[in-house]
Amino acid sequence: MTEDGEHPPDGRLIGGRYRLTGRLGSGPAGTVWHARDERDDVRVAVKEPLLPGDPAEDEESRRVAHRLYREARTATRVRHPSAVTVHDVVTEDEVPWIVMELVEGESLRTALRRGPLPPAEAARVGLAVLGALRAAHAVGIVHRDVKPANVLLEDGTGRVVLTDFGIGDGHPDDAPAGFVAPERAAGPGAGPASDLWSLGALLRAALGDADPGPLGPLADRLQADEPGARPGAEEAEAALRAYLGLTPVPEQAERSERSEQPDQLGKSGRPEKSERPGESGRSEKPEQPGKSERSAESEPSAGGGPDSPTGSPATAPAPPADPRRRTPFAALGLLLAKKPGAE
Structure with missing residues (x-):
């Protein structure tokens, strides 16, 4: 990296996969780069954290690097259309580089x-x-x-x-x-x-x-x-x-309905048995709603979410x-x- 934070013009390859193509911003915590995922041919953002020193030589820097890596790996599990997607975390020279979705806006x-x-x-x-x-x-x-x-x-x-x-x-x-x-x-x-x-x-x-x-x-x-x-x-x-x-x-509607009908609960906290003729009292198991998760390999700049x-x-x-x-x-x-x- 040069003194102004720029990598060589040809672009550094991170993790054997992410080619840096330009700097998007920098600050006290590090630098965020525009990059291309050469395996999937998609645009991504890559964060290079700024550590207190060299992790290979400084115990404090090594501790911070390890913590950042753990936190970034946990962040890959966050799934919501309004949560930025963290795709990957790769280590170069003991520094965790965080690969995430690129948002245009x-x-x-x-x-x-x-x-x-x-x-x-x-x-x-x-x-x-x-x-x-x-x-x-x-x-x-x-x-x-x-x-x-x-x-x-x-x-x-x-x-x-x-x-x-x-x-x-x-x-x-x-x-x-x-x-x-x-x-x-x-x-x-x-x-x-x-x-x-x-x-x-x-x-x-x-x-x-x-x-x-x-x-x-x-x-x-x-x-x-x-x-x-x-x-x-x-x-x-x-x-x-x-x-x-x-x-x-x-789930909110269900809780609201239950709170408005306390008289239908017996002393045990369970629904009272119906005394109407013709009712068997048998309950059917409700269907479980399906779940949908966004793939970590999806197009990072796509407008829609999961x-x-x-x-x-x-x-x-x-x-x-x-x-x-x-x-x-x-x-x-x-x-x-x-x-x-x-x-």
């Missing part, structure tokens, strides 16, 4: 420079980000850095894509003011509730100074000082879906593309605000 931070979003669009973005967070939490990943710079808006489809799933320390000092939950600012503790606090901050930022209407109370509750006082992900999702006029996901994983709803319908959004962006191009070696 702009960040929410860039979009907000033109002004706040209409409330319905803010709710749509919030619902999509929440779905991605739920998918990450389901595999044990806490994002730790939910902010407008890490939310991408795809050109042509309007798809909302959350990037950077725990790949780095997410040190509070490196996050912009106003997006760090109180428990994280006071110490290293971070859990799913911390991500929900940041989601509330994201909604506030998207709405700007406009009247938030029914979204205001939700944002206030999400940003409660005490993690236990915040609504859970499921409750927040139900509120956003209701605001957008979307039907509840099946079905949501169980418990993670699909995103709200995308509005027509904003003709002002024409700037190419790479997924995780803005991950670089986090320093991997920071504790």
Whole structure:
């Protein structure tokens, strides 16, 4: 690599497969490259993390490299249309290079420079980000850095894509003011509730100074000082879906129906046996819904996403593309605000 961070013009081959073709962005945490997967002939984004030193000689750098590798491998398990896809993690000279989907579009931070979003669009973005967070939490990943710079808006489809799933320390000092939950600012503790606090901050930022209407109370509750006082992900999702006029996901509808019919439960907590003539009392086993997962070998810049994983709803319908959004962006191009070696 040259002093300005550029690799030789002919392009370095990473992992015997990914040919670097240009730099997309760089920052304190490393560099994100545009690359071509020479095996599958698709375009991808590749993150080269910046470590404190040489892992071959420095124990701290080796520890950070190992942790980044583990976290990136875990991130490959996150499946949601609004979660950036991590395709692969390859090691070169003991440094983990993270291969991910390339998203063409702009960040929410860039979009907000033109002004706040209409409330319905803010709710749509919030619902999509929440779905991605739920998918990450389901595999044990806490994002730790939910902010407008890490939310991408795809050109042509309007798809909302959350990037950077725990790949780095997410040190509070490196996050912009106003997006760090109180428990994280006071110490290293971070859990799913911390991500929900940041989601509330994201909604506030998207709405700007406009009247938030029914979204205001939700944002206030999400940003409660005490993690236990915040609504859970499921409750927040139900509120956003209701605001957008979307039907509840099946499991929410079932729970709501059960809560409205307590008189049908016996003392054992099971349904009372029917006394109507002609009923056998036999129950049929409900059909299990099918599951759909996105292949890690799918086209990385495709506009559509897979079905949501169980418990993670699909995103709200995308509005027509904003003709002002024409700037190419790479997924995780803005991950670089986090320093991997920071504790």
